[in-house]
Amino acid sequence: MLADLKPRRKNLVFDLVEEAGYDTTDWVESFKRAAGYKANPKYCYEWGYVQPGRLIILNLWHSNMVEEHGQIVHRGTFRADAEFRRLNGAKQQWVDRARRLDGALQVALRENLPVRVIIVDGDRREKEAVDGPSSRVRCRELDPEPWTITAYDWDTGSCELTRGILDGRFVDQFDLEQTSKSGPERREVTTSSFVRDPAVRRRVLSRAKGRCELCGEQGFKMASGAVYLETHHIVPLADGGDDHAINVVALCANDHRCAHFGDDREEIARKLHAVANAFSDTASRIAVVH
Structure with missing residues:
Protein backbone atom coordinates (compact mmCIF):
# COMPACT_ATOMS: atom_id res chain seq x y z
CA MET A 1 0.00 0.00 0.00
CA LEU A 2 1.04 3.59 -0.49
CA ALA A 3 1.69 4.14 3.21
CA ASP A 4 4.10 1.21 3.20
CA LEU A 5 6.24 2.94 0.55
CA LYS A 6 6.92 6.03 2.60
CA PRO A 7 10.70 6.09 3.14
CA ARG A 8 12.03 5.83 6.66
CA ARG A 9 15.75 6.28 6.09
CA LYS A 10 17.88 8.90 4.33
CA ASN A 11 20.20 6.89 2.11
CA LEU A 12 22.82 8.49 -0.13
CA VAL A 13 21.70 9.04 -3.73
CA PHE A 14 24.93 7.44 -4.98
CA ASP A 15 24.23 4.24 -3.09
CA LEU A 16 20.66 4.10 -4.33
CA VAL A 17 21.40 4.61 -8.02
CA GLU A 18 24.19 2.04 -7.80
CA GLU A 19 21.76 -0.38 -6.14
CA ALA A 20 19.35 0.19 -9.03
CA GLY A 21 22.04 -0.86 -11.51
CA TYR A 22 23.19 2.55 -12.76
CA ASP A 23 26.80 2.75 -13.97
CA THR A 24 28.50 5.20 -11.58
CA THR A 25 31.94 5.10 -13.21
CA ASP A 26 31.81 8.71 -14.44
CA TRP A 27 30.25 9.82 -11.15
CA VAL A 28 33.41 8.59 -9.41
CA GLU A 29 36.03 9.53 -12.03
CA SER A 30 34.75 13.05 -12.74
CA PHE A 31 35.26 14.12 -9.14
CA LYS A 32 38.69 15.61 -8.53
CA ARG A 33 39.13 14.40 -5.00
CA ALA A 34 39.64 10.70 -4.44
CA ALA A 35 37.47 10.79 -1.34
CA GLY A 36 33.97 12.19 -1.23
CA TYR A 37 32.94 11.22 -4.76
CA LYS A 38 29.52 10.23 -3.47
CA ALA A 39 28.85 13.95 -2.99
CA ASN A 40 29.85 14.81 -6.58
CA PRO A 41 27.60 17.84 -7.29
CA LYS A 42 27.51 16.98 -10.99
CA TYR A 43 25.26 14.05 -10.09
CA CYS A 44 24.00 13.96 -6.52
CA HIS A 62 5.84 10.23 -1.98
CA SER A 63 3.28 12.99 -1.46
CA ASN A 64 2.65 13.11 -5.24
CA MET A 65 1.69 9.44 -5.44
CA VAL A 66 -1.86 8.11 -5.23
CA GLU A 67 -3.37 4.68 -4.79
CA GLU A 68 -5.99 3.69 -7.38
CA HIS A 69 -7.64 0.31 -7.87
CA GLY A 70 -4.89 -1.47 -6.01
CA GLN A 71 -2.07 0.23 -7.94
CA ILE A 72 0.21 3.13 -7.02
CA VAL A 73 0.32 5.90 -9.60
CA HIS A 74 2.25 9.14 -10.12
CA ARG A 75 0.99 11.75 -12.60
CA GLY A 76 2.68 14.95 -13.63
CA THR A 77 3.99 17.13 -16.42
CA PHE A 78 7.69 17.77 -15.87
CA ARG A 79 7.89 19.78 -19.08
CA ALA A 80 5.19 22.19 -17.93
CA ASP A 81 6.84 22.41 -14.51
CA ALA A 82 10.09 23.45 -16.18
CA GLU A 83 8.36 26.10 -18.29
CA PHE A 84 6.49 27.49 -15.28
CA ARG A 85 9.75 27.85 -13.40
CA ARG A 86 11.47 29.47 -16.38
CA LEU A 87 8.71 32.03 -16.90
CA ASN A 88 8.56 32.90 -13.22
CA GLY A 89 12.27 33.44 -12.64
CA ALA A 90 13.15 30.24 -10.80
CA LYS A 91 16.73 29.08 -10.51
CA GLN A 92 18.03 27.83 -13.84
CA GLN A 93 19.18 24.54 -12.36
CA TRP A 94 15.61 23.78 -11.28
CA VAL A 95 14.40 24.49 -14.82
CA ASP A 96 17.10 22.28 -16.33
CA ARG A 97 16.49 19.41 -13.91
CA ALA A 98 12.77 19.38 -14.65
CA ARG A 99 13.47 19.37 -18.38
CA ARG A 100 15.86 16.47 -17.99
CA LEU A 101 13.15 14.50 -16.18
CA ASP A 102 10.92 14.88 -19.24
CA GLY A 103 13.85 13.90 -21.45
CA ALA A 104 14.43 10.79 -19.35
CA LEU A 105 10.84 9.68 -19.92
CA GLN A 106 11.29 10.06 -23.67
CA VAL A 107 14.43 7.92 -23.62
CA ALA A 108 12.57 5.26 -21.64
CA LEU A 109 9.73 5.26 -24.17
CA ARG A 110 12.01 5.09 -27.21
CA GLU A 111 14.02 2.22 -25.76
CA ASN A 112 11.24 0.55 -23.75
CA LEU A 113 13.22 0.89 -20.52
CA PRO A 114 12.05 0.18 -17.00
CA VAL A 115 11.78 3.08 -14.56
CA ARG A 116 13.36 2.82 -11.14
CA VAL A 117 12.11 5.25 -8.53
CA ILE A 118 13.84 6.78 -5.54
CA ILE A 119 10.98 7.74 -3.25
CA VAL A 120 11.65 10.92 -1.28
CA ASP A 121 9.88 12.50 1.66
CA GLY A 122 10.45 15.71 3.58
CA ASP A 123 9.77 19.44 3.27
CA ARG A 124 8.77 19.86 -0.36
CA ARG A 125 8.90 23.29 -1.93
CA GLU A 126 5.72 24.11 -3.83
CA LYS A 127 6.20 24.74 -7.54
CA GLU A 128 4.78 28.23 -7.19
CA ALA A 129 7.46 29.18 -4.65
CA VAL A 130 10.04 29.83 -7.35
CA ASP A 131 12.18 32.09 -5.15
CA GLY A 132 11.82 30.09 -1.95
CA PRO A 133 14.32 27.75 -0.34
CA SER A 134 15.14 24.40 -1.88
CA SER A 135 13.15 21.36 -0.85
CA ARG A 136 14.59 19.48 2.08
CA VAL A 137 14.69 15.72 1.75
CA ARG A 138 14.45 13.99 5.10
CA CYS A 139 14.20 10.40 3.86
CA ARG A 140 14.90 8.64 0.60
CA GLU A 141 14.83 4.98 -0.36
CA LEU A 142 14.91 3.03 -3.61
CA ASP A 143 11.64 1.31 -4.39
CA PRO A 144 12.55 -2.36 -4.95
CA GLU A 145 9.81 -2.65 -7.56
CA PRO A 146 10.36 -1.18 -11.06
CA TRP A 147 7.78 1.25 -12.42
CA THR A 148 6.48 1.63 -15.96
CA ILE A 149 5.25 4.55 -18.06
CA THR A 150 1.57 3.82 -18.64
CA ALA A 151 0.73 7.05 -20.48
CA TYR A 152 2.69 9.89 -22.08
CA ASP A 153 1.55 12.81 -24.23
CA TRP A 154 4.34 13.77 -26.62
CA ASP A 155 2.76 17.16 -27.30
CA THR A 156 2.49 18.27 -23.66
CA GLY A 157 4.74 15.90 -21.69
CA SER A 158 1.85 14.88 -19.44
CA CYS A 159 2.70 11.46 -18.05
CA GLU A 160 1.43 8.66 -15.87
CA LEU A 161 3.79 6.27 -14.07
CA THR A 162 2.52 3.10 -12.44
CA ARG A 163 4.34 0.98 -9.90
CA GLY A 164 5.08 -2.52 -11.15
CA ILE A 165 5.49 -3.90 -14.66
CA LEU A 166 3.61 -7.20 -14.49
CA ASP A 167 1.13 -6.15 -11.80
CA GLY A 168 -1.66 -5.21 -14.17
CA ARG A 169 -4.47 -7.57 -15.17
CA PHE A 170 -3.11 -7.87 -18.72
CA VAL A 171 0.47 -7.66 -20.01
CA ASP A 172 2.26 -8.05 -23.34
CA GLN A 173 5.70 -8.74 -24.79
CA PHE A 174 6.93 -5.20 -24.16
CA ASP A 175 6.20 -5.59 -20.46
CA LEU A 176 8.32 -8.76 -20.46
CA GLU A 177 11.12 -6.87 -22.18
CA GLN A 178 11.08 -4.20 -19.48
CA THR A 179 11.15 -6.87 -16.80
CA SER A 180 14.18 -8.47 -18.43
CA LYS A 181 16.03 -5.16 -18.48
CA SER A 182 15.20 -4.42 -14.87
CA GLY A 183 16.63 -7.71 -13.59
CA PRO A 184 19.90 -7.79 -11.61
CA GLU A 185 21.57 -9.68 -14.45
CA ARG A 186 20.39 -8.07 -17.62
CA ARG A 187 19.69 -10.37 -20.55
CA GLU A 188 20.10 -9.14 -24.09
CA VAL A 189 16.75 -8.33 -25.67
CA THR A 190 15.74 -7.20 -29.12
CA THR A 191 14.24 -3.73 -29.14
CA SER A 192 12.24 -1.89 -31.77
CA SER A 193 13.26 1.45 -33.21
CA PHE A 194 9.62 2.56 -33.25
CA VAL A 195 8.07 4.27 -30.25
CA ARG A 196 4.84 2.63 -29.08
CA ASP A 197 2.37 4.60 -26.99
CA PRO A 198 1.96 2.65 -23.73
CA ALA A 199 -1.58 3.98 -23.36
CA VAL A 200 -2.55 2.40 -26.70
CA ARG A 201 -1.13 -0.97 -25.63
CA ARG A 202 -3.00 -0.80 -22.31
CA ARG A 203 -6.24 0.17 -24.04
CA VAL A 204 -6.04 -2.72 -26.50
CA LEU A 205 -5.15 -5.27 -23.82
CA SER A 206 -8.08 -4.05 -21.76
CA ARG A 207 -10.35 -4.26 -24.81
CA ALA A 208 -9.36 -7.87 -25.44
CA LYS A 209 -10.04 -8.83 -21.80
CA GLY A 210 -7.40 -11.53 -21.91
CA ARG A 211 -8.64 -13.27 -25.06
CA CYS A 212 -6.90 -13.42 -28.43
CA GLU A 213 -8.76 -11.13 -30.80
CA LEU A 214 -8.27 -13.59 -33.67
CA CYS A 215 -8.98 -17.07 -32.29
CA GLY A 216 -10.77 -16.11 -29.07
CA GLU A 217 -8.61 -18.32 -26.86
CA GLN A 218 -7.65 -17.13 -23.39
CA GLY A 219 -4.05 -15.93 -23.01
CA PHE A 220 -1.95 -17.80 -20.52
CA LYS A 221 -1.86 -16.73 -16.90
CA MET A 222 1.51 -15.65 -15.54
CA ALA A 223 2.89 -16.26 -12.06
CA SER A 224 1.89 -12.69 -11.13
CA GLY A 225 -1.72 -13.48 -12.02
CA ALA A 226 -1.67 -11.28 -15.13
CA VAL A 227 -2.92 -12.67 -18.45
CA TYR A 228 -0.37 -12.55 -21.27
CA LEU A 229 -1.17 -11.61 -24.87
CA GLU A 230 0.95 -9.91 -27.52
CA THR A 231 0.06 -6.56 -29.05
CA HIS A 232 0.34 -6.38 -32.84
CA HIS A 233 0.13 -3.53 -35.35
CA ILE A 234 -2.07 -4.68 -38.24
CA VAL A 235 -0.33 -2.27 -40.59
CA PRO A 236 3.27 -2.25 -39.32
CA LEU A 237 4.71 1.01 -38.08
CA ALA A 238 7.54 0.52 -40.59
CA ASP A 239 4.92 0.65 -43.36
CA GLY A 240 3.32 3.81 -42.04
CA GLY A 241 0.72 2.19 -39.81
CA ASP A 242 -0.79 4.30 -37.03
CA ASP A 243 0.03 3.71 -33.40
CA HIS A 244 -3.66 3.82 -32.56
CA ALA A 245 -6.10 1.32 -31.09
CA ILE A 246 -7.83 0.99 -34.46
CA ASN A 247 -4.56 -0.44 -35.87
CA VAL A 248 -3.52 -2.55 -32.86
CA VAL A 249 -4.87 -5.89 -31.68
CA ALA A 250 -4.04 -8.33 -28.89
CA LEU A 251 -3.14 -11.85 -30.03
CA CYS A 252 -2.00 -15.12 -28.55
CA ALA A 253 1.66 -15.86 -29.28
CA ASN A 254 0.84 -18.40 -31.99
CA ASP A 255 -1.51 -16.11 -33.91
CA HIS A 256 0.94 -13.25 -33.55
CA ARG A 257 3.58 -15.31 -35.39
CA CYS A 258 1.00 -16.30 -38.00
CA ALA A 259 0.03 -12.64 -38.50
CA HIS A 260 3.65 -11.89 -39.36
CA PHE A 261 4.83 -15.01 -41.18
CA GLY A 262 1.84 -17.20 -42.10
CA ASP A 263 1.05 -17.84 -45.76
CA ASP A 264 -2.45 -16.51 -45.02
CA ARG A 265 -1.23 -13.34 -43.30
CA GLU A 266 -3.10 -11.10 -45.75
CA GLU A 267 -6.39 -12.79 -44.87
CA ILE A 268 -5.49 -12.55 -41.17
CA ALA A 269 -4.87 -8.82 -41.60
CA ARG A 270 -8.34 -8.38 -43.13
CA LYS A 271 -9.93 -10.21 -40.19
CA LEU A 272 -7.99 -8.13 -37.69
CA HIS A 273 -9.00 -4.88 -39.39
CA ALA A 274 -12.63 -5.97 -39.03
CA VAL A 275 -12.13 -6.71 -35.32
CA ALA A 276 -10.48 -3.37 -34.59
CA ASN A 277 -13.03 -1.45 -36.66
CA ALA A 278 -15.92 -3.17 -34.89
CA PHE A 279 -14.63 -2.03 -31.51
CA SER A 280 -14.00 1.46 -32.86
CA ASP A 281 -17.57 1.69 -34.17
CA THR A 282 -18.97 0.46 -30.84
CA ALA A 283 -16.91 3.01 -28.91
CA SER A 284 -18.15 5.78 -31.23
CA ARG A 285 -21.80 4.80 -30.73
CA ILE A 286 -21.35 4.75 -26.95
CA ALA A 287 -19.71 8.18 -27.06
CA VAL A 288 -22.63 9.59 -29.10
CA VAL A 289 -25.21 8.13 -26.70
CA HIS A 290 -23.48 9.60 -23.67
Missing part, protein backbone atom coordinates in the same frame (compact mmCIF):
# COMPACT_ATOMS: atom_id res chain seq x y z
CA TYR A 45 21.60 16.92 -6.90
CA GLU A 46 19.99 15.66 -10.10
CA TRP A 47 16.31 14.69 -10.13
CA GLY A 48 16.74 11.88 -12.64
CA TYR A 49 19.35 9.64 -14.22
CA VAL A 50 19.49 7.95 -17.62
CA GLN A 51 21.51 4.94 -18.63
CA PRO A 52 20.61 4.29 -22.29
CA GLY A 53 19.73 0.71 -23.05
CA ARG A 54 19.39 -0.15 -19.37
CA LEU A 55 17.08 2.01 -17.25
CA ILE A 56 16.11 5.45 -16.05
CA ILE A 57 15.93 6.51 -12.40
CA LEU A 58 13.61 9.24 -11.12
CA ASN A 59 13.43 10.97 -7.74
CA LEU A 60 9.71 11.22 -6.99
CA TRP A 61 7.94 12.66 -3.97
